[in-house]
Amino acid sequence: MENERLLLKMEELMKQRGYSRYRLSQLSGIKQSTLTTMFNKRSTVSIDTLTKISKAFGMKCSEFLSLVEDDPEKNTSKDFPVYEWEALNKDRKHVVVLMMQLLREDQQETTV
Numbered sequence: 744m745e746n747e748r749l750l751l752k753m754e755e756l757m758k759q760r761g762y763s764r765y766r767l768s769q770l771s772g773i774k775q776s777t778l779t780t781m782f783n784k785r786s787t788v789s790i791d792t793l794t795k796i797s798k799a800f801g802m803k804c805s806e807f808l809s810l811v812e813d814d815p816e817k818n819t820s821k822d823f824p825v826y827e828w829e830a831l832n833k834d835r836k837h838v839v840v841l842m843m844q845l846l847r848e849d850q851q852e853t854t855v
Contacts, residue, residue: 770799
């Protein structure tokens with residue numbers, strides 16, 4: 744997996760969540776200067792750094808890597824908008840799940 748793809752995904756998630764480098768530094772425990780160097784010089788991301796950043800985004804390292812490996816243009820079989828889901832906070836995810844349950848119930852009633 745390319746280091747550049749990791750960095751691009753981090754930047755994308757930061758933008759989706761409205762995180763600055765300073766905020767990511769606070770959440771991950773990584774010095775802001777380290778993050779700035781990593782992004783500006785496109786330096787290699789260590790496993791330790793990747794783990795801390797993944798946790799800052801509220802996911803496991805494996806979940807983050809699966810987002811990087813998925814190519815949305817090639818993988819059109821997925822119906823669920825994973826990228827949009829990941830950007831939601833806990834409360835909004837709960838609302839979406841409730842709406843989906845209501846839609847499913849409505850669909851079951853109309854097909855009977």
